[in-house]
Amino acid sequence: MSDNNMEKMRHSLAHILAKAVKDLYPQVRLGIGPAIESGFYYDFDSLNIKEENLPKIEKKMKELIKQGITFEKSTVSKRKARELFKNEPYKLELIEEIKGEEISIYKSGDFTDLCDGPHIDNSKEINPDAFKIDKTAGAYFKGSAENPMLQRIYGLAFETKKELEEYLKNREEAEKRDHRKIGRDLELFMFDEEVGQGLLLYLPKGGMLRYLLMSFAMETYLENGYEIVSTPHIARESLWERSGHLKFYKDDMYGPLSVDERNYRLKPMNCPFHVKMYKSKKRSYRELPIRWAEMGTVYRYEKSGELHGLTRPRGFTQDDAHIICVREDLEKEVKKALEITRYIYKTLGMENLSFKLAVRDPNNLENYFGDDNSWKEAENCLKKALISFGASDYVLDEGEATFYAPKIDIDAVDAMGRSWQLSTIQVDFNLTSRFKMSYINKSGEEETPFMIHRALLGSIERFLGVYIEHTKGNFPLWLSPEQVRIIPVSQKSEGYAKEVWEKMKKEGIRAELISHGETLSKEIRNGETQKIPYLLVVGEKEKENSSVSVRYRGKDEGTMDSSKFIERIKKESRMEKFKG
């Protein structure tokens, strides 16, 4: 079925929903009822139905569908429409907002709706097994808190029953993978109203996960010729004026705070600091390329309604870096950044990447810094780098450039097939001249360098949010905050358990030892709920032959010599990390 036909069918289901509700509860008053992605909804006043009574409505809808309800369009005058909907105050309000005198309506038996259509001809076209009344929620009329709150009933609708079932299964899976839920279950992070909305507190397990991830990223950059720098979280407004942020990025920035009668701002980006460091002395072409990396925590304002766990917080840490180079090295450096991106994501088990080239909105060129030729040159350079890297299937994304530069955005596809924009690589020729950055070239002349902004994990927080959903909290061994949990079967075995634990700690394995208390089966269940990769059960039998009983991610792997186990886990941890 075409998208168009699907939408007609969903829209018609909305009408059938309204008719069913009116048949069952004549007192209700109608809001609106459109088709939406995956289904439809309708808003009602004075309905007050509980979730558990929704099947009643669904049953009624199925009856109506079987009856072969028709959808007949006609046009009436505004006066006639007012007459038709005289008992529907919301419809009357909508009629007054329609320009012109002709009003389009749809009739289905004794049910009439204010509607432009289109619709299907007859309800028999609908597969009664491929739709489902889903849930109910409150919704303001016309989306405004100044209007009355109506009750919205959501329905799902597809062409086939199989599609519906697949959708429900996917949704259930997505809920199970919701990083906010896993974050709570695994005690990774939390928010607190008194600290402030969107401000993350990493609990010990999440803190370790973040530390390991950042260390991996930073070590990777250092191995690839980057250097590490560190800059403050605030700077004077004059810096943000010079950088253009106060002109082009103000809405995303926090308000000012005053120090010694001067206004400061929390940093939304790290770039101007790196520029300042570059400018701290005369530079020669011999020093270039400079590659400066910083785990820089930035603060950006998000509306409170848009906050969403780790993927949309108000403060986050970028694995940020700036590469300052001569024109001739630009393409090579972009390509190298693409390669490091591939290595990092492969190592993390996210090999499915897609590439977008984000350029200016051709209809709003005034929203960008700098001259046309430079933009074209930078865009061209990114394009060439993408092709030579092997991503000639990139997508062109108009209007998605930053205010100072075009960029490559990289999406990673997760285990559920969802795309997440994570990495960004930008070529910048604007900040460099705005800040009068220069170097002495081979001929002894001053020249303006180019700058590449790149964040490969992007935001550590956002990446972790996506990654938790991708892995369902089953992190690879080398990233697991707690790699091994040692469970003594009785108090008597605690001594041996401690011995094993100490041996592991000495080898740098992140092992935890619990003291005997709960039943063994409960401890195993706990460990598995908390997604600890290895659970080691140790009792007197294990003590006798210096062994451990191994459970790996829910699977019993039998007994193993404890030293051999240590070797195994050390090897696995290394292998996983360096398979990239």
Next chain:
Amino acid sequence: MSDNNMEKMRHSLAHILAKAVKDLYPQVRLGIGPAIESGFYYDFDSLNIKEENLPKIEKKMKELIKQGITFEKSTVSKRKARELFKNEPYKLELIEEIKGEEISIYKSGDFTDLCDGPHIDNSKEINPDAFKIDKTAGAYFKGSAENPMLQRIYGLAFETKKELEEYLKNREEAEKRDHRKIGRDLELFMFDEEVGQGLLLYLPKGGMLRYLLMSFAMETYLENGYEIVSTPHIARESLWERSGHLKFYKDDMYGPLSVDERNYRLKPMNCPFHVKMYKSKKRSYRELPIRWAEMGTVYRYEKSGELHGLTRPRGFTQDDAHIICVREDLEKEVKKALEITRYIYKTLGMENLSFKLAVRDPNNLENYFGDDNSWKEAENCLKKALISFGASDYVLDEGEATFYAPKIDIDAVDAMGRSWQLSTIQVDFNLTSRFKMSYINKSGEEETPFMIHRALLGSIERFLGVYIEHTKGNFPLWLSPEQVRIIPVSQKSEGYAKEVWEKMKKEGIRAELISHGETLSKEIRNGETQKIPYLLVVGEKEKENSSVSVRYRGKDEGTMDSSKFIERIKKESRMEKFKG
């Protein structure tokens, strides 16, 4: 000589300085001239003498000293004093400020000064070889910018010539070790007016040094049963009200910034966040002790005049941790923190520590939270931990407790014998009850835990400032940002140099390769100025037998097989770090 006598002598030298200046430049008008630490000064108006002419004054003073100038005290009426100093407007102003009618003056020959004394009897008591005119600087009359700027002449004075020479030598050494100077020379860090006063930017070498130091500290904590957490840099004012910071610590905090019409503050401490995390679920005695470590960057307001490089910035990172435990574990945990402190400082080569027990100011008990008994208990616990740790020679420091807790402050003594307060370990029973923290004890009852605040390096910045002065920039190999620099003797040797470099990089050695350009001797000088531990000179001769010519911290160590050198440096790097 007693301090008292020394002060009399220095004060008398100030008078002799004034007399000498008046003899040489009768037009000058006198400000004031007291004794200070290590010497004395006198302020003059209309002097305008240049640094190079100071010896003339010193010579004149020596003549006066030899003449046997006497110091005779007398008391005159205010009217008489006004008459005596009628040509000295600054003295006249001072006379008006004196309460009562009696004015004390000192006469030395034809020179009279407004002065309470005491003085020596005769200038012959002064050792003319043990004093020296030091320098000149501007100083406002009575220290206020609203008054005229006078010219201050500083002198140094000791009992013996040897003491003077020692002082000068020490001072010269301290200037060479000044971390701000070394920071510039080694390109470790910088400040920038447009970013903001006291806000640090770590250049790549400093960034690496900081990263290595923080990694060492964090790894040490993790090995000792700490967990890693991470919290935001801002929080709502309501949190700082609850924690008591807005009441007791406001002057040290930055002004508010507004988000969604709520006021937020930059964090001056990390504690309230850790408290929030503790309170995120019910806790049992089985979970305690909890030890949470965070490299937390805090911002504290310092007056701009008090800023001083790394040792007094406005933003710094604490190697902060909070230990939450039951009463019975308190002493043990404090002792353990003391032991980790000793390990860390020993590893860093600062073994000379001294301990202070900071308690409340007995005369201002209203400046502190909480009840008397709890304070006494906490103080007693710290005392017992100090003794069992082996620091029974601790010093009692009254009035130095924080507003919420007594503490142990630990001073490290640097290579010049100077003491620096760096570590702090605080026992807190106030925040825990203020934030209603609790745990379920063995009997199933709710109880309030204790909290230890501890920062062992203290502030990473302050520590680095001290450490740079302690080591003079000669960092141990494992902390050196650039461990090895490879210098090819000619362009022809660049290929082999690169081979050696790649081999080192593969082994994780922080080696830099420079391309041939400058003369060999200049490159060696550069490397030594930048305090690179190992300089490797490689040419065709070295290539032939796969060797390198080694210079270690200024000393030629001859030729060595390159693989053997790699083994040596790897071993040295490990040994140094783990000798603690």
